[in-house]
Amino acid sequence: MNDFEAIYARHSVRSYKPDAIEADKVLQLREKIDELNAAGNLHLQFIEDAGRTYSRLMNRVAGLGSAPSVIACVGKDAEDLDQRVGYYGEQLVLFAQKLGLNTCWTGTFSKGNTDADVKEGERLVICIAIGYGQDQGRVRKSKSYEDVAKVDAAVGEAPEWFKKGVEMALLAPTAINQQKFVIRLGADESVELVDKGGIFSKVDLGIVKCHFEIGAGREVTKS
Numbered sequence: 001m002n003d004f005e006a007i008y009a010r011h012s013v014r015s016y017k018p019d020a021i022e023a024d025k026v027l028q029l030r031e032k033i034d035e036l037n038a039a040g041n042l043h044l045q046f047i048e049d050a051g052r053t054y055s056r057l058m059n060r061v062a063g064l065g066s067a068p069s070v071i072a073c074v075g076k077d078a079e080d081l082d083q084r085v086g087y088y089g090e091q092l093v094l095f096a097q098k099l100g101l102n103t104c105w106t107g108t109f110s111k112g113n114t115d116a117d118v119k120e121g122e123r124l125v126i127c128i129a130i131g132y133g134q135d136q137g138r139v140r141k142s143k144s145y146e147d148v149a150k151v152d153a154a155v156g157e158a159p160e161w162f163k164k165g166v167e168m169a170l171l172a173p174t175a176i177n178q179q180k181f182v183i184r185l186g187a188d189e190s191v192e193l194v195d196k197g198g199i200f201s202k203v204d205l206g207i208v209k210c211h212f213e214i215g216a217g218r219e220v221t222k223s
Helices: 003-009 023-040 057-062 081-098 160-169 201-216
Strands: 045-047 069-076 102-106 122-131 149-151 181-185 191-195
Touching: 003 081, 003 201, 023 045, 023 081, 069 081, 081 102, 081 122, 081 201, 149 160, 160 181, 160 201, 181 201, 191 201
Parallel strands: 149 181
Antiparallel strands: 045 069, 069 122, 102 122, 181 191
């Protein structure tokens, strides 16, 4: 499974089987986390036993209390931490999909009950539930290309790489499916991601950036 296939296949899953993740897959996840932590200057952590991370009533009602494991997205507090968490965390989510695992980005969790190692000066931004889902999730309603893409008049018709990038960006998971972002293509073919605000919007922007770059095959210029 390549990145495109993983994006198309992956949907948020909130209800999980009790099956533990196999040791060989745990090892692969930890190795990938080490790689992403080095690249993004982060402290992402795979916590094999989710424990009471999702003990809050709203999580139990949603089914997240069944998640066997969790990824704690931690890093040294900085202005761009949330976006880096989204960017590198989504790479991990897609890697997990390739391993046959299911995931869900979760902003509602019990920080006090999360067995994460948060060092002085660090911040726990968000968690990712991970395991084997009771199902594969479902396709959610999405905005259109016209809703999020803004192309400089000097460009005329947007190039195919940009359109493909936007297509992949629209498949990115965002908090409460808000999709509060704009992707601008400049006259010089520069690409800017604009955050329109909202809950966890900076994390969302990092996730969207990850998806756009996979689709476009080139880097975002500004975000």
